[in-house]
Every structure is written in C-alpha cells, then in structure tokens.
Amino acid sequence: MSGRGFLSKYFIGAAAKNLKGTEVDPKVSRGHEFQGVDVFRAFVGTPSDRETIPVTYLWMDDSGEDPVRLELTGTWYNSRKRQPHRSPEYRLYYPAAAEPVVYRAKENDTLFLCMTADRRVLAILCPLGSSIEQKLLWLFGLSLTSGFELSQRDIAGEGGRDVDFAARFVLEEIGIEPEEATPAAFEQLLRKFGLVFPPTAKLSKFARDTVKDVDPVAQPDKTLMAWMEHEEALFRHMEKEVLAERLRTGFVSGNEVDVDGFLKFSLGVQNRRKSRAGYAFGHHIEAVLQANAVRYKREATTEKRNAADFLFPSEEEYADPVFPAARLTMLAAKTTCKDRWRQVLAEADRINEKHLLTLEPAISRTQTDEMQKQNLRLVLPQEIHQSYHEDQQGWLLSVENFLEIVRGRE
Known part of the structure; x- marks a missing residue:
C-alpha cells in the first residue's frame, strides 16, 4: 500500500x-x-x-x-x-x-x-x-x-x-498533504454510505474488507499498515467530496457572510481527522488481535479508574491478586506519541513494563532513552523501524514481536 x-x-x-x-x-x-x-x-x-x-x-x-x-x-x-x-x-x-x-x-x-x-x-x-x-x-x-x-x-x-x-x-x-490516487474501492464506499461519513468502526471494517493480499496472522505488521493506509486514503477522498459539496453551498447567514459558521466547520474538519485516526488505529489493532486468537480486554479498567487500551489476558485476571503479574501485559495505542507517552505510565500498576504501539516515525534518542528509563517499550509496524537510528532499532518491537510476547505469557 x-x-x-x-x-x-x-x-x-x-x-x-x-x-x-x-x-x-x-x-x-x-x-x-x-x-x-x-x-x-x-x-x-x-x-x-x-x-x-x-x-x-x-x-x-x-x-x-x-x-x-x-x-x-x-x-x-x-x-x-x-x-x-x-x-x-x-x-x-x-x-x-x-x-x-x-x-x-x-x-x-x-x-x-x-x-x-x-x-x-x-x-x-x-x-x-x-x-x-x-x-x-x-x-x-x-x-x-x-x-x-x-x-x-x-x-x-x-x-x-x-x-x-x-x-x-x-x-x-510541515503542512504538505501528498497527493493520492483514488482508491479502487472509493466508488464502492460512496455507493454504500453516500456523501456521509460512516461511523469509524464501519469505515474501518470496510477498509479491511476491501484490502487484498494481506494476512493478519502471517504478516501482522504489513497488514496493520495496509489497513491504516487504505482507510486513510478512503477517508481523505471522502473528505474532499464532502468539503466540496459544503463549500458549494457557501457560508451565508441571511445577507451576511457567516464567518463563525465557516470557522466552526473548519475546526470540525481538523478535529474529525485527529479523532478518527485514533479510533481507526484501535479498531485495526483489535482486528489483528482477533485474527491471532489472542485473549484481551479493550479499554480495560485498572486502578483508580485508569483505562488501558488493551489488557492481556483479561480484566478479571488483572483484578485477581493471585494471578501472576508476570503473565499480565498491557498495550497502549497512540498514532502519535509527542510527550503524551507519559500518560501510559499511570495505567496498570501491576504491570512493570508497559508497551505502546504507535505509528510515529523517527522519535528522538532523547525520548526513547527516557522511555527505556521509565520501563516503557515501543511497538511499531516493522516498516517504520527504518526511520529510527540503528542503535534504537534493536530496542523496538514489531507487532509480530509483541504478539509472540503475549502468546508466551498465556
């Protein structure tokens, strides 16, 4: 993709x-x-x-x-x-x-x-x-x-x-939106949903259903990336069509130009982009886990009402003080880390090493060194590893690596 x-x-x-x-x-x-x-x-x-x-x-x-x-x-x-x-x-x-x-x-x-x-x-x-x-x-x-x-x-x-x-x-x-060819499934998307943004779970499922030549079991890294790229392309083309239609109708209130209406609409576009990407990422990670028959709980409650994006093997075992902590795993999911990775440290006190799955390339040595000190391990699809320095790559986990860890603790 x-x-x-x-x-x-x-x-x-x-x-x-x-x-x-x-x-x-x-x-x-x-x-x-x-x-x-x-x-x-x-x-x-x-x-x-x-x-x-x-x-x-x-x-x-x-x-x-x-x-x-x-x-x-x-x-x-x-x-x-x-x-x-x-x-x-x-x-x-x-x-x-x-x-x-x-x-x-x-x-x-x-x-x-x-x-x-x-x-x-x-x-x-x-x-x-x-x-x-x-x-x-x-x-x-x-x-x-x-x-x-x-x-x-x-x-x-x-x-x-x-x-x-x-x-x-x-x-x-840096403010440059690369051009993309129209996805082959775009016309099918319009026939199915019209010029209305479908709920994120439905768009994610449509994206997965229309990607060919991927296997979430044999190639979980490649598959997760293909699903995300395909959904991103579908969404951006849908967005262009929706925006064009809205701009054609204009922003007028009575005889006045509706500046507030335009600003509200523009802000809504930006917020939709950010929130949709996060939800899509979670949906596709869940689909990979399901395909690999891994036991998990999504948005599991731990201590102090903190919620882990994915908790392995379940919320019940986490809450059972007799269940060995060494067999528990948690995975946070953030399309981008920035400084927000520190939020993950407050999730799941019973689990010593936290895992964070992200799509962000080329995080600095300063940040990854700090993550290591805080016992947080980065998980990235394999193709993104090459954007990191060689001395960082040995510490990174792929999606396949992470699945192996979870299976080993079952």
Missing part, C-alpha cells in the same frame, strides 16, 4: 545546518541573516542583485503544539558583491516579521532550508536532538556537519525517497 510517488513531486532540494548565535540570538547580533548557506544557491540561483523570494518560516518542536508558521519573504543576496576579488557568498536575510519564529531558536539548534516544487523556501527551525529534527533528517536523507555549514540533497535530480506512510506522516507535520 506504500509507494505514492517520489519526494521530488514536492521538493527540488533540501538542506540542514546547526545555527550560530549570530544568526538567531539578538543579544549576539541583529544581523537578521542565515549564514553558511551559500551552497543553497544551487536551488535559489545566483542573482546579481538582491532578490526577494517567498519564504515560509516555521518553528517546530516536540511539545505537541501546532507549528508556529509565518508566510513571509526573505532576501537572497551575495554578501561579497562589493568584494569582486573574492568568490561570491550568498546569504538569506530574514525580515523583522520573522522574529517570532527565528528567535525561538538557540545556538546549535537546527535550520532546514527546503525549496518546494512551486519554488517557495521553507525555513524550518527546531531544537537540536528533537524528534522533529530526526524526522526531517530522515525524510530528506540529510546529516548534520560538525561545523555550521549546510549539508544538502538535490531531490529533483535524485527523486528522493518514496512517499510511504512514514514519509507522509512527516510531510503533513
């Missing part, structure tokens, strides 16, 4: 560097420019005079908050124009309006410069060692240098990685 096209459909080139204090700290310098970016002229060009270019400035971190995003411009110029005896050195000057993004960064934080296919530069700033830094380095196939100079990739020339589920995940975080 992966393989929706190459990254070159969306980007011409990408680069990354660590930032100097002179670039982002107003106490050090108010020069308002990114330095050491001369090689990026391979994508921006080498104008003889200062050139104003469209730049989107983003601050992203692991807080779980939406990125701070400013649609502005920048000035691309040769800082040595008045020194003809020296080779050109191009820099990117950012305006004062970009300060709410740029001044969030500190020395040694990371800057990504990305030239999009429509020739807008994304200037993404993020903390050093953060998960978003690791995601973007993985997405673009970049590594940071020991100095403060750019390392970059010619994505248009190389094609870039395929836009699979993990790559799509990262692209959407």
Whole structure:
C-alpha cells in the first residue's frame, strides 16, 4: 500500500545546518541573516542583485503544539558583491516579521532550508536532538556537519525517497498533504454510505474488507499498515467530496457572510481527522488481535479508574491478586506519541513494563532513552523501524514481536 510517488513531486532540494548565535540570538547580533548557506544557491540561483523570494518560516518542536508558521519573504543576496576579488557568498536575510519564529531558536539548534516544487523556501527551525529534527533528517536523507555549514540533497535530480506512510506522516507535520490516487474501492464506499461519513468502526471494517493480499496472522505488521493506509486514503477522498459539496453551498447567514459558521466547520474538519485516526488505529489493532486468537480486554479498567487500551489476558485476571503479574501485559495505542507517552505510565500498576504501539516515525534518542528509563517499550509496524537510528532499532518491537510476547505469557 506504500509507494505514492517520489519526494521530488514536492521538493527540488533540501538542506540542514546547526545555527550560530549570530544568526538567531539578538543579544549576539541583529544581523537578521542565515549564514553558511551559500551552497543553497544551487536551488535559489545566483542573482546579481538582491532578490526577494517567498519564504515560509516555521518553528517546530516536540511539545505537541501546532507549528508556529509565518508566510513571509526573505532576501537572497551575495554578501561579497562589493568584494569582486573574492568568490561570491550568498546569504538569506530574514525580515523583522520573522522574529517570532527565528528567535525561538538557540545556538546549535537546527535550520532546514527546503525549496518546494512551486519554488517557495521553507525555513524550518527546531531544537537540536528533537524528534522533529530526526524526522526531517530522515525524510530528506540529510546529516548534520560538525561545523555550521549546510549539508544538502538535490531531490529533483535524485527523486528522493518514496512517499510511504512514514514519509507522509512527516510531510503533513510541515503542512504538505501528498497527493493520492483514488482508491479502487472509493466508488464502492460512496455507493454504500453516500456523501456521509460512516461511523469509524464501519469505515474501518470496510477498509479491511476491501484490502487484498494481506494476512493478519502471517504478516501482522504489513497488514496493520495496509489497513491504516487504505482507510486513510478512503477517508481523505471522502473528505474532499464532502468539503466540496459544503463549500458549494457557501457560508451565508441571511445577507451576511457567516464567518463563525465557516470557522466552526473548519475546526470540525481538523478535529474529525485527529479523532478518527485514533479510533481507526484501535479498531485495526483489535482486528489483528482477533485474527491471532489472542485473549484481551479493550479499554480495560485498572486502578483508580485508569483505562488501558488493551489488557492481556483479561480484566478479571488483572483484578485477581493471585494471578501472576508476570503473565499480565498491557498495550497502549497512540498514532502519535509527542510527550503524551507519559500518560501510559499511570495505567496498570501491576504491570512493570508497559508497551505502546504507535505509528510515529523517527522519535528522538532523547525520548526513547527516557522511555527505556521509565520501563516503557515501543511497538511499531516493522516498516517504520527504518526511520529510527540503528542503535534504537534493536530496542523496538514489531507487532509480530509483541504478539509472540503475549502468546508466551498465556
């Protein structure tokens, strides 16, 4: 179900560097420019005079908050124009309006410069060692240098990685929605439900029923990913049809434009996306467990009314103090972790090692090290493992690995 096209459909080139204090700290310098970016002229060009270019400035971190995003411009110029005896050195000057993004960064934080296919530069700033830094380095196939100079990739020339589920995940975080071919089952979906979003359980079952060549017993990792990708594609195409129909009717109240109605509708779209993905994930995990004849209780109550997403083998055995704790297992399910993984630690006091199944690629070493200290083990579909560093991968579990653990405790 992966393989929706190459990254070159969306980007011409990408680069990354660590930032100097002179670039982002107003106490050090108010020069308002990114330095050491001369090689990026391979994508921006080498104008003889200062050139104003469209730049989107983003601050992203692991807080779980939406990125701070400013649609502005920048000035691309040769800082040595008045020194003809020296080779050109191009820099990117950012305006004062970009300060709410740029001044969030500190020395040694990371800057990504990305030239999009429509020739807008994304200037993404993020903390050093953060998960978003690791995601973007993985997405673009970049590594940071020991100095403060750019390392970059010619994505248009190389094609870039395929836009699979993990790559799509990262692209959407930076505000790019990859194109998708219409799923073969989409017309069948419309005939069955019309232009009305079906309940999440029904849409998930429809997605599973219309995916071919998967086996949740022989290939649980591949199957879970295929189900999630297929449902995501079906939902997004349904969403486009529903939104188009709603926009055609407009937002008018009497003779006035209904701004509040539009904002409420827009917020509803975003909330539906987030909540539906979480429910779908839970439905598909449950289907894998059922196919593998594993005993479990979904949304089981433990201590203090805490609820575990999946408790093995049952709620009754968990509540029985005689039943060995070593034979109990719990699994939390979160499509994305961010800092919310800590919530899992309060679930199921009798179980020492917690398990968390997620679809989030490239979580930082800092976060996974902390998870290990807190005795929480990450479970991810096997194909997402490759987005993590090699030294992290040995600690990760696949869905198949987790099922083996549960069966061994039955």
